[in-house]
Amino acid sequence: MKKRIIMSILGVMTGAVSVAIFKMAAFGVDPFQSFMSGISKLIPISFGTLYVIVNAVLLTFSLIFDRHYIGIATFINLFLLGYVTEYSYKFLQWVVPEPSMPLRIAFLIxxxxxxxxxxSLYITADLGVSTYDAVxxxxxxxxxxxxxxxIRVCTDLCCVILGTVMFIAGGGHIKEIPTIAGIGTIITAFFMGxxxxxxxxxxxxxxxxSNSDTQAGEHKI
Incomplete structure (x- = not known):
């Protein structure tokens, strides 16, 4: 259980920082964050707070259809990921205000x-997954x-399309679209699963x- 908890926390925090890195690359964020960017354009509140609200709605889906995926990692993701992403991005912007093209490519990779x-870490730990992964x-x-x-490819594509539509509807400029739905988004949409x-x-x-008694809870996905 100790190992599972560590894997869950590490997995969620790593995912949060990765979103900030995607934003620094400016080649498009992962599909769910593309969806979040679209919503944030329509609803101008703190990203961290908006992330909690949207994921609370998705949490209801999991509670109705399969509570097995709700656990420690779910709530770590729900309440911390948005804020960790927000402040990680601000820190990276402070460290590298204007990243060069080679650095942006490195950020993307x-x-x-x-x-x-x-x-992978928090899904396999089997202590709950993000509300989006649970879908x-x-x-x-x-x-x-x-x-x-x-299925993940399909849900990711839906997020990208909806996010782009909401971004434009919220007043986003067409020239800004590649920063939320660019080559990085396409790569993750087709290859993240x-x-x-x-x-x-x-x-x-x-x-x-590595511990023989911890295999029973693994997901077969």
Whole structure:
């Protein structure tokens, strides 16, 4: 249990920092954050507070259809991720006010890798997942609609489309769209699901299975 808790906390905090790194890259954020950017354009309140509100709504979905995915990590994600992202981004902006193109590319690559590692760690820890991750997991494992990686691609694409529409509706300039729905968003939309599964198999499950009695709770996604 101690190892699971550490994996959950580390996974959520890593994911929060990765979103800030995506923003520094300015090539588009991950699909859910693209959705959040669209909403924040329509509702001008603190990102951290808005993140809590949106995820509280998604939490209701999980409570109705499968409470198994609600746990410690869910509430860490719900109450801390938005604020950690907000302040991590401010810190990175202070350290690197105007990143060069090579540095932006480096930010993009690092952001993609660590957001997938972070998601893999807290999903495999089985102490709850983010309310957004729970949507695809419920569809895959409870509703048996299809494999997680394919369902995740579909939900990610829906987030990107809705986020872009809301961003424009909220007064966002078309030239700003690549910063919330750019090449980075496209990469994560199509590859984040498969990459999370890759890190589940080659990293997270191996960390967890180093103790023989901790294997029972792993997700098969």
């Amino acid at each position: 690092v952001g993609i890798v660590i957001i997938c590692i972070g998601s 695809a997991l419920i569809m895959a494992n409870k509703w048996k609609i299809g494999k997680f990686k394919f 498969p990459l999370i599964e890759f890190f589940n198999v080659h990293l997270a499950r191996k960390i967890l299975s």
